[in-house]
Amino acid sequence: MDLNLNEDQKRAVYSDSRALLIVAGAGTGKTRVLTTRAARLIKENPDARYLLLTFTKKAAREMTTRVRELIEEDTKNRLYSGTFHSFCSNIIRRRSERVGLTNDFVIIDESDSLDLMKKVFSRIYSKEKIDSLIFKPKDILSLYSYARNNNQDFIEIVQRKYKYVNFEDIKKIISLYELNKKERNYLDFDDLLMYGLLAIKTLEKSPFDEVLVDEFQDTNQIQAEMLYYFYDLGSRISAVGDDAQSIYSFRGAYYENMFNFIKRLDAEKIILSSNYRSTQQILDIANSIIQSSYSSIKKELVANVRLKENVKPKLVIVSDDWEEARYVAREMQKFGEKGLKVAALYRAAYIGRNLESQLNSMGIKYSFYGGQKLTESAHAKDFMSFLRVFVNPKDEIALIRILKMFPGIGEKKAEKIKDAVISGDNLKKALSKEKNLEELNIFFDKLFKITDWHDLLELVFDFYKDIMNRLYPENYEEREEDLIKFMDMSSNYDNLVEYLEAFTLDPVEKSEFDNNNVILSTIHSAKGLEFDVVFLLSVIESVYPHFRAQSTDEIEEERRLFYVAITRAKQRLIFTFPRHSKKSRGYFAKNTISPFLREKDNYLEVFIAR
Numbered sequence: 001m002d003l004n005l006n007e008d009q010k011r012a013v014y015s016d017s018r019a020l021l022i023v024a025g026a027g028t029g030k031t032r033v034l035t036t037r038a039a040r041l042i043k044e045n046p047d048a049r050y051l052l053l054t055f056t057k058k059a060a061r062e063m064t065t066r067v068r069e070l071i072e073e074d075t076k077n078r079l080y081s082g083t084f085h086s087f088c089s090n091i092i093r094r095r096s097e098r099v100g101l102t103n104d105f106v107i108i109d110e111s112d113s114l115d116l117m118k119k120v121f122s123r124i125y126s127k128e129k130i131d132s133l134i135f136k137p138k139d140i141l142s143l144y145s146y147a148r149n150n151n152q153d154f155i156e157i158v159q160r161k162y163k164y165v166n167f168e169d170i171k172k173i174i175s176l177y178e179l180n181k182k183e184r185n186y187l188d189f190d191d192l193l194m195y196g197l198l199a200i201k202t203l204e205k206s207p208f209d210e211v212l213v214d215e216f217q218d219t220n221q222i223q224a225e226m227l228y229y230f231y232d233l234g235s236r237i238s239a240v241g242d243d244a245q246s247i248y249s250f251r252g253a254y255y256e257n258m259f260n261f262i263k264r265l266d267a268e269k270i271i272l273s274s275n276y277r278s279t280q281q282i283l284d285i286a287n288s289i290i291q292s293s294y295s296s297i298k299k300e301l302v303a304n305v306r307l308k309e310n311v312k313p314k315l316v317i318v319s320d321d322w323e324e325a326r327y328v329a330r331e332m333q334k335f336g337e338k339g340l341k342v343a344a345l346y347r348a349a350y351i352g353r354n355l356e357s358q359l360n361s362m363g364i365k366y367s368f369y370g371g372q373k374l375t376e377s378a379h380a381k382d383f384m385s386f387l388r389v390f391v392n393p394k395d396e397i398a399l400i401r402i403l404k405m406f407p408g409i410g411e412k413k414a415e416k417i418k419d420a421v422i423s424g425d426n427l428k429k430a431l432s433k434e435k436n437l438e439e440l441n442i443f444f445d446k447l448f449k450i451t452d453w454h455d456l457l458e459l460v461f462d463f464y465k466d467i468m469n470r471l472y473p474e475n476y477e478e479r480e481e482d483l484i485k486f487m488d489m490s491s492n493y494d495n496l497v498e499y500l501e502a503f504t505l506d507p508v509e510k511s512e513f514d515n516n517n518v519i520l521s522t523i524h525s526a527k528g529l530e531f532d533v534v535f536l537l538s539v540i541e542s543v544y545p546h547f548r549a550q551s552t553d554e555i556e557e558e559r560r561l562f563y564v565a566i567t568r569a570k571q572r573l574i575f576t577f578p579r580h581s582k583k584s585r586g587y588f589a590k591n592t593i594s595p596f597l598r599e600k601d602n603y604l605e606v607f608i609a610r
């Protein structure tokens, strides 16, 4: 086992408290401690089972690999690691009857939820009316989700946001949305957590000796509740987190969970203070920025790494955002060629666009984190729809999606056919009434006769290829390659349901298939990661904090996001400031520097790029 740990870290790995919380700043080894702890436990208790929860599949995979390396054997049946959502889906399937579900439920992702909500709106309002409403389907969904994740009353939340709307309508919208899901056996992401909690409550004894949680500051109330239940059922709980890195409150994350955890479970608290990631110069500016935050527990980061070449972070001033892209692309190329891992981070996806096209034109290969996920692209969703209808012919969203791929089938006709299927007509009969769907009917005939699900993928691929060629002729080849990747990935799963579920819960990032030194990422997607060199783009006033952030709480969250970005850097940190930004219609707006970087001259070296 790797025992290259400092004293505090060792204490965290060997503590036998029933509840343990490690609160520590970025780069202090929280994730490393958690994996070492898991490995230590598995080694000492070969018959026990452990649950390791994280927020992304990627993190879960990396941590499992690390544990395997440490114990030098497989973790199968001893360590279950995954995201909260995938764990919930798993336990719900096993205990579906006890929570009032059947185990063939379909998980719908955020865009499916939105489609469903739009349908509900169009059932209640006319088209003109929808255009004039101050709340859109998206707003209602996000308020509803917020209310559910925080155990708050939805109507109260709506009242707080919109004073003068018809609350009876809002209630109707939600009950129709719920009814729709129930009839089709859909669970949305929030349902997964709610039913997951219910399923845990039906257990008599915890199956896990200990539950370990990374990035605890991003849990919401329901997730915290799950941990308390496991504790009551006999599990030990160990969690690591950093309140200064809480950046998901817009999704209901509640970093006070960390303090409540200590109180409620009388948890042991361990603080780590040595940072093993970044140079002192990088930490100095990170400390100074987070110190102005009123909410965080004070924890000054001290570098353990002393590089020979100690340089201050740079602030590079460029003339406009195109110049910024050119400058950053050139510099990234230089660092990349030296074999360093270099990332450009930004607040919102649109800021990375110029840089992307610049890198493309220079022929530099890069990986892309965040932004649109591969499995959320149109061709991926099309492909999955066939598989979903195979699993459940009444899967309305998937069925409508398929029908609309055919010429002459619009929303109305698709709805009609779908209604026939839902009300009991079989699929074949419903399709046979439409002459443009003959081909589809023959295809479904073949499809439903298949028994091996790998053959099924082949069949769908062959059939859909031609449709795809017709629908997306421009970049057909690229899309076809994606589909081939999807088929290859099927070897990682035991059955079709698992395969589909993985795609819905943890959309595959395009970058999972490549491994480049040059990385483009939103800050949110870079959480927990580290890079030798970090460029932070467009440090201007309307971006940091984001112009939509108005309340003190929202601005504090922006500050934490800025802190997360800075603390990804190991050796070099470079901020870029474009004096002007090109706006639509060709005129240039003058920028001012982000308030987070004002009066930081002591920590920075300022350059003007030419």
Ligand code: ATP
Residues within 6 Å of the ligand: 004, 005, 006, 009, 024, 025, 026, 027, 028, 029, 030, 031, 032, 033, 242, 245, 275, 276, 277, 527, 528, 529, 530, 567
């Ligand atoms: P974040 O808050 O960003 O998630 P973290 O606290 O989880 O950070 P880690 O990612 O676990 O930090 O560790 C940061 C880096 O420091 C990693 O490269 C890790 O391997 C290294 N590291 C941690 N502890 C030690 C140690 N005792 N000796 C050497 N390297 C260490």
Ligand code: MG
Residues within 6 Å of the ligand: 030, 031, 032, 528
């Ligand atoms: Mg970490």
